[in-house]
Amino acid sequence: MCAESSMREAYGKTLVELGRENKDIVVLDADLSQSTQTFMFAKEYPNRFFDCGIAEQNMMGIAAGLAASGKTAFASTFAVFASSRCFDQVRWSIAQPHRNVKIVATHAGITVGEDGASHQAIEDLSLMCALPGFTVICPADAIETAQAVRAAAADVGPYYIRLPRLKSAVLYGDDYQFVKDKAMMMREGKDATIIAIGLMVERALQAADELAKEDINVGVMNMHTVKPLDSKAVIKAARETGAIVTVEEHVRQGGLGSRVAQIVAEYAPVPMSIIAIADCYCSSGKPEELLELQGLTAANIIEKTRKLVQKKPKPRGASGWVF
Amino acid sequence: MLLMNEMQDKAKLIRRHIIKMIAEANSGHPGGSLSATDIITVLYFHVLHHDPKNPLWPDRDRFVLSKGHAAPALYAALAESGYFPIEELMTLRKTNSRMQGHCDVMTTPGIETSSGPLGQGLSFGIGCALAARLDGKKYYTYVLLGDGECDEGQVWEAAMAAAHFKLDNLIAIIDRNGIQLDGWTKDIMNSEPLDEKWRAFGWHVIVVDGHDIYKLEIAFDEAKMIKGKPVMIIANTVKGKGVSFMENKAEFHGKPPTKDQAEKALKELE
Numbered sequence: 001m002c003a004e005s006s007m008r009e010a011y012g013k014t015l016v017e018l019g020r021e022n023k024d025i026v027v028l029d030a031d032l033s034q035s036t037q038t039f040m041f042a043k044e045y046p047n048r049f050f051d052c053g054i055a056e057q058n059m060m061g062i063a064a065g066l067a068a069s070g071k072t073a074f075a076s077t078f079a080v081f082a083s084s085r086c087f088d089q090v091r092w093s094i095a096q097p098h099r100n101v102k103i104v105a106t107h108a109g110i111t112v113g114e115d116g117a118s119h120q121a122i123e124d125l126s127l128m129c130a131l132p133g134f135t136v137i138c139p140a141d142a143i144e145t146a147q148a149v150r151a152a153a154a155d156v157g158p159y160y161i162r163l164p165r166l167k168s169a170v171l172y173g174d175d176y177q178f179v180k181d182k183a184m185m186m187r188e189g190k191d192a193t194i195i196a197i198g199l200m201v202e203r204a205l206q207a208a209d210e211l212a213k214e215d216i217n218v219g220v221m222n223m224h225t226v227k228p229l230d231s232k233a234v235i236k237a238a239r240e241t242g243a244i245v246t247v248e249e250h251v252r253q254g255g256l257g258s259r260v261a262q263i264v265a266e267y268a269p270v271p272m273s274i275i276a277i278a279d280c281y282c283s284s285g286k287p288e289e290l291l292e293l294q295g296l297t298a299a300n301i302i303e304k305t306r307k308l309v310q311k312k313p314k315p316r317g318a319s320g321w322v323f
Numbered sequence: 324m325l326l327m328n329e330m331q332d333k334a335k336l337i338r339r340h341i342i343k344m345i346a347e348a349n350s351g352h353p354g355g356s357l358s359a360t361d362i363i364t365v366l367y368f369h370v371l372h373h374d375p376k377n378p379l380w381p382d383r384d385r386f387v388l389s390k391g392h393a394a395p396a397l398y399a400a401l402a403e404s405g406y407f408p409i410e411e412l413m414t415l416r417k418t419n420s421r422m423q424g425h426c427d428v429m430t431t432p433g434i435e436t437s438s439g440p441l442g443q444g445l446s447f448g449i450g451c452a453l454a455a456r457l458d459g460k461k462y463y464t465y466v467l468l469g470d471g472e473c474d475e476g477q478v479w480e481a482a483m484a485a486a487h488f489k490l491d492n493l494i495a496i497i498d499r500n501g502i503q504l505d506g507w508t509k510d511i512m513n514s515e516p517l518d519e520k521w522r523a524f525g526w527h528v529i530v531v532d533g534h535d536i537y538k539l540e541i542a543f544d545e546a547k548m549i550k551g552k553p554v555m556i557i558a559n560t561v562k563g564k565g566v567s568f569m570e571n572k573a574e575f576h577g578k579p580p581t582k583d584q585a586e587k588a589l590k591e592l593e
Contacts, residue, residue: 026457050453050488058446058480065450068436070381070458073450089477092440093447097428 004167005142008106012037014149019045028063028075030056036076036106057086064093067100072153079108079121094158095131102152102159109249111166116284122277126254128160129227136227138162140201141171147178169202180225183233189219191309193237193244197223197256200247207301216309226256231263238268243308245273252276271311273304325368330536334364338565339592340399340412346585348416354575356396358500358560365539367400375405378432384462385451387435389444390469391425398422406433442475449485452493466495471503473514485553486525493553494546500562504576521555533558
């Protein structure tokens, strides 16, 4: 896991391929095309690229109008703007009419780093998952990003794809097959299952490696599609391993942990540990240092998982678990 | 094509529908529906190329009601055009009705987009107009805004963008009735001079009497001749137009008439 992969670059390149294959693909940006990487598409297909300037609300409305007229509209800006700056426009011009708009938001989470709390989207999953009919995806590496973008283009309806600024480890090879709605089991285990998204997947895998040395065998699941959530996979993991840990670069409320907990509580109650950003805004700093402050590290995942496994109720013969 | 007196009769009929619908629902927005009636009548019975039997005809002109609270006026025009039975108008705002309180593209045939939260329609219209250009289609996109709606920042983002993209297939109309929910727009949030603002944003601006059907028709004819820039028709109107006791009254922005008031209004509209 030493090689790096850029999810944003994968997005930019995939857009160019999609543009070549389908003349109805259009792309919009709000004066951030160099950062979001939509400039690659702009260079190849200037007529189908619309830079809307620093006006995200207007961009979302234009994207909706293009989609209503038969286009598949990709709209990109930073996650902090895409989700909260224009939430009303996304809600009423895109979500409710179920428009074929794909919002690909970059620079999500605290790993934006030095720009500080103003630019760290930590509430976006909660906001976007609240919108009826939206599909929300948080890929974990470049290959997965490329395939998620392709899957979004092939489907009709609104998508939110969340990408970080940082590069990730290379997790998948060219043979990887992204299936929307279907969580990717990265590693099987019996003592607990760690469910992670985005940049946290590689950290969950590191944690699982370390825990194995202590004879704690945990599964790792990449829940790339946060909505609709693969509830079958969650229930199976809860029933088979008896404990669930979630890890996300997002506030505790309304993100991956909340969504997994809803399923676990209703269908397969087992002990859970939610590793996420505390209910607060963060600050400027180096990404790795900010992750450390919020406990979004392999070390913290190891500690929380170990404690959770110890807390697990012991099996009592054939009659099942004792709580 | 309707004759001038037939157009006037049609507008009066639409006003009657508006009063009946809102009175029956016992909720809704009569003031801004009545001020927009003549504009909407001219659009649906003179200007728009549309097919009520095929609401999604790809080459249709698009009409976007950005001031979505004037939905009753649009529903009445759609029903009179033949999109759905006129009787259905009386289900306005009722559970399971196709006549939602504000425009809903998912339920009402002939509606282009959902509206209600103000300021969103012009941006949507830009998207429709850009798509027409990409596809080499000849249709026009018309967007109706309120003058109070121009308080919304998004309207000016869209104003800048439409001129930047040189969208001469986009025609917007402002129903300038001078009143918003809390009172006169000049007192609540003065947006004047609207004509100079839109001109400064790069639009061709036409100012017209929004209740003079003939002049409205001429304005739309002129708008379609303009090349290289979008056109804004500022239609001077009277809030509550056609019902004496509703005219220029902010209280009838979002208040239904009582049964007696509705009867009185319908008598005036005979």
